[in-house]
Amino acid sequence: MRKQYIAIGVALLLSLVGVSLAQAGGPPTDNQCKVCHSALGSDTVATLDSGESISVHVESGAIAGSVHAALLCTDCHRDQGAQGFPHKPIVASSARLFTLEMSNVCRACHEDEYEKQQDSMHATAQAAGKTEAATCVDCHGSHDIQVPDQPRDRIAHTCAKCHKTIYDQYASSVHGAALLGEENPDVPVCIDCHGVHNIHDPTTARFRVRSPRICAKCHADKARMAKYGISSQVFKTYVADYHGTTLQLFDPAPDTPPRQAVCFDCHGIHDIRRVDDPETGISMKKNLVKVCRKCHPNATANFPDAWLGHHVPSPEKAPLAYYTAIFFTILTSAVMLALIGHIILDFSRLVIKKVKS
Ligand code: HEC
Ligand code: HEC
Ligand code: HEC
Ligand code: HEC
Ligand code: HEC
Ligand code: HEC
Ligand code: HEC
Ligand code: HEC
Ligand code: HEC
Incomplete structure (x- = not known):
């Protein structure tokens, strides 16, 4: 019964706006796009070749409440706008292809981000046919786009949509707990280590060699570390240590991944804990030896004793x-x-x- 009323309502609306459109003879005004699309129920759909259907309901005020309040519908939907109503059908054969196609419209006004994105692992994965890799619309949304780094934990949630396992590890780490629990601006979120639009493969030799300097950005910063009572000498002492001395820290293009330990071999990557964590803390010898054994398989229980760690003698x-x-x-x-x-x-x-x- 209710459904019938809605259907009649939609039909009325379509005929009202539609007739006035036909009379005016031109494409709909921005206001007509908004009125019609917010009145259409979420059960009004466009059906695609794949058999999938997408709802064409657009929340009234979605654009007005977004970073794009000043844009017209037709700034992004050039085809539908120019053509008027009824629209020509969607060309894309599946919902995912429609999203990918629509991601290309962002380029018209955000060339910088587009260029960077072309040089990313996500674009490489797309080119290799992994259509599930992230595009503009996956990370930012389409109509209700908000400032992407406010609050700052929005960033971690954005990546979590597809990297859930890593997000969960991060959330329980010393860095993630401080960001997600306390909105702490001093700890790293995904993009501090990976970059944003031009995210590169983090498993290359180049990334490994550079990685201690990523940590050093904060961990050698006296003012930042003083707040937490953490030593700011960890980078200096690392560089003076067997592992750091022989690592070609500034080699821009190493051929093979260096075997020496870098910060994350000992501390973990997304699951970094406090060194005095009662369970996994590496200031405890039994935990530390396990770490050394990854590369020094014959290390005895006392092996780390000969090593200074981050201590200045x-x-x-x-x-x-x-x-x-x-x-x-x-x-x-x-x-x-x-x-x-x-x-x-x-x-x-x-x-x-x-x-x-
Ligand atoms: C900033 C660019 C932008 C603006 C402005 C914009 N759209 Fe969209 N629109 C998109 C993108 C991107 C998609 C594809 C979303 C997806 O596939 O997830 C889309 C999808 C749609 C769809 C298909 C259903 C859906 O939500 O996926 C409709 C209908 C639509 N838009 C109508 C409108 C109307 C009406 C307006 C004006 C009120 C508008 N759009 C303004 C970018 C925009
Ligand atoms: C009279 C109501 C009405 C008006 C006005 C209207 N639309 Fe639509 N729109 C629809 C309906 C119904 C559909 C779904 C069926 C279809 O595809 O034609 C739709 C579908 C769409 C889609 C999904 C893709 C597609 O082609 O099916 C987009 C995008 C869209 N409209 C954008 C716009 C824009 C932009 C405007 C203003 C320039 C606008 N619409 C004006 C009713 C309207
Ligand atoms: C017609 C031009 C135009 C198109 C198309 C467009 N944008 Fe924008 N965008 C703007 C303008 C103008 C602003 C606000 C000014 C600014 O902050 O740069 C903005 C702001 C943004 C912001 C916020 C920037 C900030 O600093 O907070 C994001 C994120 C964004 N756009 C993403 C997108 C995405 C994703 C798309 C494609 C779906 C898109 N834009 C399509 C013009 C456009
Ligand atoms: C993997 C997720 C992701 C993808 C894909 C992505 N962005 Fe972003 N984008 C972000 C995040 C996170 C920020 C916030 C950056 C910051 O705070 O430094 C951002 C920031 C922005 C901004 C604000 C200005 C700036 O550069 O910091 C704009 C505009 C923008 N993105 C547009 C785009 C466009 C256009 C595309 C597609 C070509 C795109 N983004 C693809 C996650 C993404
Ligand atoms: C829409 C889903 C999606 C979103 C959102 C997303 N990613 Fe990805 N990401 C992927 C896919 C798919 C790959 C390719 C994996 C592959 O090649 O096997 C990938 C690859 C990566 C890689 C390279 C991994 C490797 O194995 O080499 C990194 C690093 C990465 N993403 C970080 C991020 C960060 C940081 C964010 C948030 C700013 C983010 N991603 C958001 C889907 C996504
Ligand atoms: C403190 C720096 C740091 C932060 C913060 C960080 N990562 Fe990473 N990430 C790394 C390093 C270093 C590697 C490479 C490790 C390796 O060589 O296997 C990596 C690897 C990855 C990979 C590739 C995994 C694989 O095994 O191929 C993905 C995807 C990724 N990170 C996503 C994320 C996401 C999503 C977040 C936020 C929730 C995040 N990272 C936060 C440093 C970081
Ligand atoms: C070979 C293993 C190893 C490597 C490589 C390593 N660490 Fe450590 N780190 C430790 C151990 C063990 C401790 C705890 C005992 C100590 O302080 O020496 C520690 C302690 C720390 C602490 C806590 C200091 C404090 O005052 O509480 C930080 C922060 C830290 N390391 C960061 C780093 C950074 C950044 C790098 C790379 C530049 C790095 N570590 C490289 C093993 C390592
Ligand atoms: C954006 C700045 C930033 C970056 C980049 C960063 N850290 Fe941290 N890290 C912090 C801050 C701030 C804390 C203290 C958090 C707290 O106590 O709430 C911390 C805490 C730690 C701790 C715990 C120290 C303790 O109390 O025992 C370790 C270990 C650590 N970081 C290692 C690393 C490693 C390894 C890297 C690189 C892979 C890294 N961090 C990158 C800011 C950073
Ligand atoms: C990721 C692998 C890796 C991890 C983890 C690692 N090391 Fe090493 N270590 C190396 C490599 C490779 C060398 C040889 C460095 C060189 O001279 O180029 C080395 C050299 C050393 C040396 C110099 C003497 C020798 O055997 O060559 C000592 C001592 C040492 N490591 C102690 C430790 C201790 C203690 C730990 C655990 C806290 C540890 N290492 C963890 C890879 C690692």
Whole structure:
């Protein structure tokens, strides 16, 4: 019964607007697009070749409440606008192809983002036929587009639509918990490590070599780390360590992925925990040895003892290294002084000899 009324309503509306359209002879005005499409029920559909149907109901105020409040329907729907009503049928044969086609309209006004997107893993995947890879409309929506990074956790939720497993790991990490729970602006969200429109393959040698510098952007920042009582020396000490010293940190195009440990081999990637986490914390020896064994398979329980970690040698931590360093500093200075003294004495004897003769 109710359905019948709606159907009659739609028919009336179509005839009213439709007749006035026919009388005017031109394409519908923006207001007519809005009035008709918000009045159409969600059961009014366009049917595609694939057999799928998409509802043509458009919430009234969807555009007005979006970043595109100033746009007309026809700024994006050129075909339907120019052609008037009844519209020509959708060309795309499936709903997904329709979305992909509609993603191309964004380019007209956002060339920069389009160019970057072309240079991304998502575009590469699209080109390889993985039509499920992200396009403009997947991440931003179509009509109700909002500022994409406000609030900041909107970004993580955007990626979560397709990368749910990684999102779940991230949500439970020290970084994710701070962002999602506290809106903390100091911790990284997906795009701080991956970029936005030009997301590259993160499993390449190039990404691996660069990765310590991604972490260092924040972890070597004294002011940012002081707020959390976390050492800002972790990058410096890493570079001084066996692993960091031999990693070609600034090699722009390494051929093979380096084998040395980078930050995320020890700390995890999306599941980074506090180092003193009671379950998985790597300040505990039993957890740490497991990490070392990934690459040093014969490591014994005491293997990490010989390693300084992020500690700068001090009388409390690594006294041997500390005093050895001091000893060698004194020794080197003494040798240098003796050498210089020797040269001065030698030289003055030569001068005295010259003067006397
Ligand atoms: C910023 C560009 C933009 C504007 C402005 C815009 N649209 Fe759309 N529209 C899109 C995109 C993109 C899609 C495809 C969405 C999808 O496939 O998920 C779409 C899809 C549609 C559809 C198909 C059903 C659907 O929702 O997928 C209808 C109907 C539609 N738009 C009507 C309108 C009307 C009416 C207006 C004006 C009130 C309007 N659009 C304004 C971009 C826009
Ligand atoms: C008299 C009501 C009416 C008006 C006015 C109207 N439409 Fe539609 N529109 C429909 C109906 C009904 C459909 C679904 C059936 C169809 O495809 O024709 C539709 C479908 C669409 C679609 C889905 C694709 C397609 O071709 O089926 C888009 C996009 C669209 N309209 C955009 C617009 C735009 C933009 C305007 C204004 C320039 C507009 N419409 C004006 C009734 C209207
Ligand atoms: C006819 C031009 C036009 C088209 C087509 C268009 N946009 Fe926009 N877009 C704008 C304008 C103008 C603004 C507001 C000014 C600004 O912030 O750059 C804007 C703003 C945005 C913003 C917010 C920017 C910010 O800084 O907060 C996003 C996101 C966006 N558009 C995405 C899209 C997507 C996705 C599409 C395709 C579905 C699209 N736009 C199609 C003109 C357009
Ligand atoms: C993988 C998801 C994703 C895809 C695909 C994507 N965007 Fe974005 N976009 C974002 C996020 C997240 C931001 C917020 C960036 C920030 O805060 O630095 C953003 C920001 C923007 C902005 C605001 C200005 C800027 O550059 O920061 C515009 C405009 C925009 N996108 C348009 C587009 C267009 C057009 C496309 C398609 C060519 C597109 N986006 C594809 C996620 C995406
Ligand atoms: C609409 C779904 C979708 C959304 C939304 C999306 N992605 Fe993707 N993403 C994919 C698909 C599909 C691939 C290709 C996977 C493949 O090649 O096997 C991919 C690939 C990637 C890759 C490369 C992975 C690899 O295996 O090499 C990264 C990194 C990535 N996405 C990050 C992001 C980030 C960050 C966001 C949010 C800003 C995001 N994605 C949003 C679907 C999506
Ligand atoms: C602190 C930096 C950081 C953050 C934050 C981050 N990632 Fe990653 N991500 C990485 C690194 C490093 C790798 C590569 C690890 C490797 O070599 O396997 C990676 C790998 C990936 C991959 C490819 C996985 C695979 O196995 O092929 C995807 C997809 C991805 N990240 C998506 C995301 C998404 C979605 C988010 C947000 C929820 C996110 N990342 C947050 C650093 C980060
Ligand atoms: C070989 C393993 C290993 C590598 C590589 C490594 N770490 Fe650590 N990291 C540890 C261990 C073990 C601890 C806990 C004990 C300590 O502080 O030495 C730690 C502690 C930390 C802490 C906590 C410090 C504090 O004050 O609480 C941060 C932050 C950190 N590391 C970041 C990094 C960053 C960033 C990199 C890369 C530049 C990195 N780590 C490389 C093993 C590693
Ligand atoms: C955008 C800045 C930023 C980036 C990039 C970043 N971090 Fe962090 N990280 C933080 C902040 C801020 C905290 C403190 C969060 C808190 O305590 O709530 C933190 C906490 C940590 C901790 C926990 C320290 C502890 O308390 O035990 C570790 C370990 C860590 N990060 C490792 C990494 C690694 C490894 C990378 C690179 C793969 C990285 N971070 C990238 C900002 C960042
Ligand atoms: C991702 C692999 C990887 C992980 C994880 C790793 N290492 Fe290493 N480590 C290496 C490689 C490769 C070298 C050789 C570096 C070089 O000289 O180029 C090395 C060298 C060393 C050396 C120098 C002596 C030697 O055997 O060559 C010590 C000591 C060491 N690592 C300790 C540790 C400790 C302790 C841990 C755990 C906290 C650890 N490593 C975790 C890959 C790793």
